[in-house]
Amino acid sequence: MKKLTLLLGLAVLVFGSWTPAFAYNLWGYQWSSTSISYECDMHGDYTTQCENGKNDWNRSTPVNLTYGGSNAGITTTAGNFGNVSWSGLCNLSQVSGRTILKADIQINTHYTDSYSSLQRKGVITHELGHAIGLAHEDSLGRGGAVMYSNDGRTVYSPTRDDIAGVNAIY
Numbered sequence: 001m002k003k004l005t006l007l008l009g010l011a012v013l014v015f016g017s018w019t020p021a022f023a024y025n026l027w028g029y030q031w032s033s034t035s036i037s038y039e040c041d042m043h044g045d046y047t048t049q050c051e052n053g054k055n056d057w058n059r060s061t062p063v064n065l066t067y068g069g070s071n072a073g074i075t076t077t078a079g080n081f082g083n084v085s086w087s088g089l090c091n092l093s094q095v096s097g098r099t100i101l102k103a104d105i106q107i108n109t110h111y112t113d114s115y116s117s118l119q120r121k122g123v124i125t126h127e128l129g130h131a132i133g134l135a136h137e138d139s140l141g142r143g144g145a146v147m148y149s150n151d152g153r154t155v156y157s158p159t160r161d162d163i164a165g166v167n168a169i170y
């Protein structure tokens with residue numbers, strides 16, 4: 001018993017020296033499977049950036065977003081919702097306990113029409129992060145996580161911290 005404690009202590013010491021300090025926050029809800037259907041019901045550049053964001057999460061995490069049409073688990077729409085102080089929104093519209101059954105993303109073109117393609121991608125990738133189960137992460141600053149809550153973020157793809165968060169969920 002004493003030996004085990006010592007070994008564990010050593011492992012913590014050894015790993016502690018190089019394991020990065022992750023700061024991600026989890027929403028507390030998740031899908032029952034890593035295979036999640038989505039639909040990008042958008043127009044023009046928004047469709048492109050939605051597909052780019054989806055590909056980012058698929059490439060870097062165990063999550064596999066697959067095209068699901070209008071019955072998809074994650075639906076995304078872009079429209080002018082006016083001067084309402086949010087550029088993107090993710091609503092878990094159907095949950096069972098802690099399991100997400102449906103997530104609806106809205107992108108507010110009132111703000112995002114004047115954004116660059118990269119900034120739009122940042123907003124959509126951020127909202128997809130919520131839909132997967134991530135919460136905001138602001139402690140690492142604007143370049144630390146795509147889950148940074150403000151559109152002043154300087155990263156537009158999942159960072160190591162975002163990826164570690166998804167890995168912690170699935």
Ligand SMILES: [Zn+2]
Binds near residue numbers: 126130136149
């Ligand atoms: Zn957010």
